[in-house]
Amino acid sequence: MRELTYAQAGVEAVAEEMRNDQRIFYMSTDPAVSLMKEFGNKRVRATPIAEGALTGIAIGAAGSGYRPIMDWRQVTFSFVAMDQIVNQAAKIHYMFGGQRTFPVLYRANVGGGTRLAAQHCQCPYSMFMNLSGLKMFLPSTPGDLKGLLKTAIRDNNPVISFESNRLLTTKGPVPDGDYAIPLGVADIKRTGSDVTVVAVAWLVHEALAAAEELAKDGISVEVVDPRTLVPLDHAAIRASVQKTGRLVVADEAGPTAGFSAEVAAVVTEDPATFARLKAPVKRVCALNVPIPYSPVLEDHVFPDRKRIIAGVREVLQGRLSDKAV
Amino acid sequence: MNLPPDKQREMLRQMLTIRCFEERASADYHAGKIYGVVHCYIGEEAVGVCSALEQGDQIISTHRGHGHCIAKGADLKRMMAELYGRQTGYCKGKGGSMHIADFGIGMLGANGIVAGGISIVTGAGLAAQMDGKGRVAVSFFGDGASNAGPFHECLNIAATWKLPMLYICENNMYAAQTSAAETHAMPDVAGRAAGYGIPGVVVDGNDIFAIHQAAARAIARARAGEGPTLIECKTFRWRAHTERIGQPDFRTEEEIETWKRRDPIARLRGQLEAQGALTDADWQAMNKEVSATIGDAVAFAEASPFPAPEQALEDMYAA
Numbered sequence: 001m002r003e004l005t006y007a008q009a010g011v012e013a014v015a016e017e018m019r020n021d022q023r024i025f026y027m028s029t030d031p032a033v034s035l036m037k038e039f040g041n042k043r044v045r046a047t048p049i050a051e052g053a054l055t056g057i058a059i060g061a062a063g064s065g066y067r068p069i070m071d072w073r074q075v076t077f078s079f080v081a082m083d084q085i086v087n088q089a090a091k092i093h094y095m096f097g098g099q100r101t102f103p104v105l106y107r108a109n110v111g112g113g114t115r116l117a118a119q120h121c122q123c124p125y126s127m128f129m130n131l132s133g134l135k136m137f138l139p140s141t142p143g144d145l146k147g148l149l150k151t152a153i154r155d156n157n158p159v160i161s162f163e164s165n166r167l168l169t170t171k172g173p174v175p176d177g178d179y180a181i182p183l184g185v186a187d188i189k190r191t192g193s194d195v196t197v198v199a200v201a202w203l204v205h206e207a208l209a210a211a212e213e214l215a216k217d218g219i220s221v222e223v224v225d226p227r228t229l230v231p232l233d234h235a236a237i238r239a240s241v242q243k244t245g246r247l248v249v250a251d252e253a254g255p256t257a258g259f260s261a262e263v264a265a266v267v268t269e270d271p272a273t274f275a276r277l278k279a280p281v282k283r284v285c286a287l288n289v290p291i292p293y294s295p296v297l298e299d300h301v302f303p304d305r306k307r308i309i310a311g312v313r314e315v316l317q318g319r320l321s322d323k324a325v
Numbered sequence: 326m327n328l329p330p331d332k333q334r335e336m337l338r339q340m341l342t343i344r345c346f347e348e349r350a351s352a353d354y355h356a357g358k359i360y361g362v363v364h365c366y367i368g369e370e371a372v373g374v375c376s377a378l379e380q381g382d383q384i385i386s387t388h389r390g391h392g393h394c395i396a397k398g399a400d401l402k403r404m405m406a407e408l409y410g411r412q413t414g415y416c417k418g419k420g421g422s423m424h425i426a427d428f429g430i431g432m433l434g435a436n437g438i439v440a441g442g443i444s445i446v447t448g449a450g451l452a453a454q455m456d457g458k459g460r461v462a463v464s465f466f467g468d469g470a471s472n473a474g475p476f477h478e479c480l481n482i483a484a485t486w487k488l489p490m491l492y493i494c495e496n497n498m499y500a501a502q503t504s505a506a507e508t509h510a511m512p513d514v515a516g517r518a519a520g521y522g523i524p525g526v527v528v529d530g531n532d533i534f535a536i537h538q539a540a541a542r543a544i545a546r547a548r549a550g551e552g553p554t555l556i557e558c559k560t561f562r563w564r565a566h567t568e569r570i571g572q573p574d575f576r577t578e579e580e581i582e583t584w585k586r587r588d589p590i591a592r593l594r595g596q597l598e599a600q601g602a603l604t605d606a607d608w609q610a611m612n613k614e615v616s617a618t619i620g621d622a623v624a625f626a627e628a629s630p631f632p633a634p635e636q637a638l639e640d641m642y643a644a
């Protein structure tokens with residue numbers, strides 16, 4: 001299989017879909033040069049810096065028969081478009097009684113590791129998850145990003161593609177040919193029997209590294225990557241926890257009302273899964289502060305493989321003392 | 326203005342329909358049959374840009390949206406049923422007064438967010454440009470909305486991309502309680518067009534012919550690919566900002582009376598009578614017909630079922 005970077009996989013997904021469907025057009029304050037070259041300035045628009053207006057323009061064009069992609073670039077810049085996201089895009093299909101479809105894809109980079117400080121290192125996806133009416137995903141690999149983007153571009157609803165800043169230059173296998181990954185389907189990135197780690201984006205890779213480390217101590221970790229945030233694959237998460245009886249959730253966002261809180265609720269409110277829990281759920285998240293600039297500070301705030309390892313050991317405490325590890 | 330008498334009578338009839346619809350909506354709101362809030366368009370019925378549009382052109386409205394719906398040709402029955410919260414309403418009872426849309430006729434929706442529709446309809450204008458079929462899109466908004474960011478962002482984008490757009494500011498001199506004099510650095514919103522390099526026109530918002538003419542010019546410009554126009558219609562609402570009781574209204578009796586003497590409907594009726602295009606009998610008949618249509622709409626709404634509670638879960642996502 002070919003190896004592409006996460007960023008390349010994103011561009012490839014967009015380009016392939018744009019070749020197949022003339023109704024797709026792309027708006028961004030600074031679109032990828034390769035897309036501008038291939039599709040010209042009508043289908044790939046370098047826009048004024050007016051994210052609020054453009055987010056709404058995408059909705060209007062979608063309701064008029066087009067399939068726009070609006071790239072906010074950093075999620076940071078989507079906040080000036082909050083009215084259009086929250087009050088318009090999320091509600092327009094439902095509120096008007098399903099009269100029209102609004103196939104819009106919004107793209108937004110999230111996460112830290114870039115030393116860009118508080119405004120440009122954010123993981124606010126749970127704010128969007130909280131809105132009814134939007135679908136969204138946050139992939140951890142180039143292959144997943146491409147497949148999910150292709151599905152999202154073909155979806156007839158507003159979808160947000162959250163893309164990890166830390167992963168943009170990481171390489172991974174991308175299948176040849178046309179493939180798409182359905183929304184709402186988790187991927188088990190590593191199978192295991194002692195603990196389930198549910199992680200997204202960069203923390204999937206940290207969880208895999210943690211699992212490798214823990215395996216040396218005879219601890220078997222299952223890594224579940226939901227990939228899609230809405231709709232969230234409840235069944236896959238519950239099935240894994242029913243098997244292992246222990247759950248750690250790893251997320252680059254803070255814990256408060258976050259993705260990790262949602263996963264904890266999905267597990268604990270289900271009687272069958274709750275009955276199998278052998279330990280309290282553990283969340284490994286960012287600290288609840290705006291992301292600071294200095295590397296020493298930033299690295300302290302974000303979770304990593306070390307904290308995942310500590311979290312796993314914590315939920316395994318009872319078992320470990322049995323075995324006297 | 327050389328519109329055929331039939332067309333002129335049709336304009337009068339439409340204005341009368343809007344007024345009677347609003348009077349009924351107000352009455353039924355106060356009778357507890359309509360919920361939430363209603364913003365009446367009474368006094369502003371002349372902003373009849375739609376009479377200059379063709380089928381296939383698209384508009385977007387505001388919280389004060391019933392008039393635009395009617396002018397674009399919406400079905401009064403489904404409108405009234407929506408106000409009544411019934412299953413047969415335009416939005417199956419999910420929208421109410423502030424959210425009536427009929428995408429089939431190019432009415433992209435009222436909007437509960439001030440300035441919320443401006444960018445959506447600018448997207449429809451972009452789509453019209455890409456379609457290349459000469460269609461236009463119209464954004465209606467108030468003086469209050471003209472101070473919000475989307476107005477400025479969209480005018481710049483539409484001017485830069487030469488989108489086939491009409492931006493119609495219905496300046497009724499007030500945003501809720503607050504007068505435009507307190508919130509606008511320049512009295513004429515149309516003057517801002519200069520900042521975007523597009524035509525800005527001020528018209529008497531109670532003179533339907535003046536508006537029709539200004540709109541027709543702007544539409545011709547848009548269809549010719551020359552870009553957007555900003556038209557400001559100076560008008561006035563007769564009723565309070567909303568029908569909710571107990572809300573302050575700082576406008577003086579005198580100001581309201583002055584504007585009532587400029588009634589756009591009486592004015593058009595007088596013009597038609599002076600031309601011999603309308604007799605008193607015609608006027609009486611028109612009134613009768615219009616009130617029968619409104620009566621039918623109310624009867625339809627009242628006879629329609631409420632949605633089943635579980636229908637709250639329908640239409641979340643499109644297939």
Ligand SMILES: Cc1ncc(C[n+]2csc(CCOP(=O)(O)OP(=O)(O)O)c2C)c(N)n1
Nearest residue numbers: 389437438439467468469470497499500501
């Ligand atoms: C963003 C936003 N802020 C405040 C409100 C509350 N609000 C509803 S209508 C209105 C006044 C709008 O005035 P204008 O745009 O002139 O329209 P008009 O009511 O005069 O037709 C206000 C402040 C709102 N709906 N949306």
Ligand SMILES: [Mg+2]
Nearest residue numbers: 467468499500
């Ligand atoms: Mg006003």
